[in-house]
Amino acid sequence: MKRRMNLPNKLTIIRIVLTIFIIFFLLFPFEQIGVHMPEYIIKFNAPVKIGLEYIISGIIFIVAAFTDFLDGYIARKYKLITNLGKMLDAIADKVLVNSVLICFAANNIISPFITVIIIFRDTIVDAIKMQAAAKGKVIAAITTGKIKTAAMMVAITLLFFSNLPFEFWGIKVADVILYFAVIMSLISMTEYILKNKNVFE
Template sequence: MMNIANQLTILRMVLIPVFMFFLLGDMPNGRWIAAGIFIFASLTDFVDGYLARRLNLITNFGKFMDPLADKLLVTAALLCFVQLGEVSAWIVMIIIAREFIVSIFRAIAASEGIVIAASWWGKVKTNVQMIAIILILFNNWPFEAMGWPVADLLMILAAGLTLISGYDYIYKNRAALK
């Protein structure tokens, strides 16, 4: 039987196409529903990690699938934004490329029996990405009335943090490549 932490990870993955359906579909309030789904799915990431640590439910499945679910959720949102013309493709490419590189690097390390923990930079990057995505989903509310491009600036910051965290991740764990 699968534990509650892993069930939340699977739920996050199941919510991805539902989120995309509402964001890309032409329906009343679809964007607001998509925003609610994204926020809920993002919160399941926090809850499943908390439960796994608190209740000692850490599994190999969770170690692999939890970060994958996060990457898929963020990638889905960013790809939708590119399709809608709301985020530049170059920003999305930086983020996706980093995720591929780090995932491959992590797989190489794992094949050598090395477990690489998430870094502080990676956590900051993820939080900035999530906040930027939520602001974009809400059309930069409440900042749009003042003409402040906060969501756009956060996406550029997220791209910068993505590069920094990717470099930091590989540099600190470069011994795994030898």
């Protein structure tokens, strides 16, 4: 008899599915099929322009990011933590964040180098974790990695919404947090390498 997938794992799968919708709204060529996605200009201290596709994608991203918090909370509270859940959660997080970064780079929202750095970091860290797992060792998440993830989620959310409300005053908060996340990515990668270099011996 097959075991039913528990609620946290279902939420993780939902996060992956939501990522597909985000990619669709960010990259689909609506204009080529005659569908106009309007842009809105919000006037306060200075006018800020934001496209409908970014509003929709941003809302979906917030929901997806919330499922990341929710699945972990439920798993811990009701003792539903499984190896499958840990694996799916890590995959879903990377699929969500890296997919958005690729879309942002393709749409000239961020520099492609940022996307490359983040994906490179994730590849290195995943390689270390996989090698450790092959030897029966579990590598726990580290603080710098958690800070990187939190900062990246905040930066991406702000970028979806044109850095509002800070853009009204010309304060590039989204960029600052994004670069901070990149720095934390490199720091956490270095920390993973130094602490676990023995797994390749």
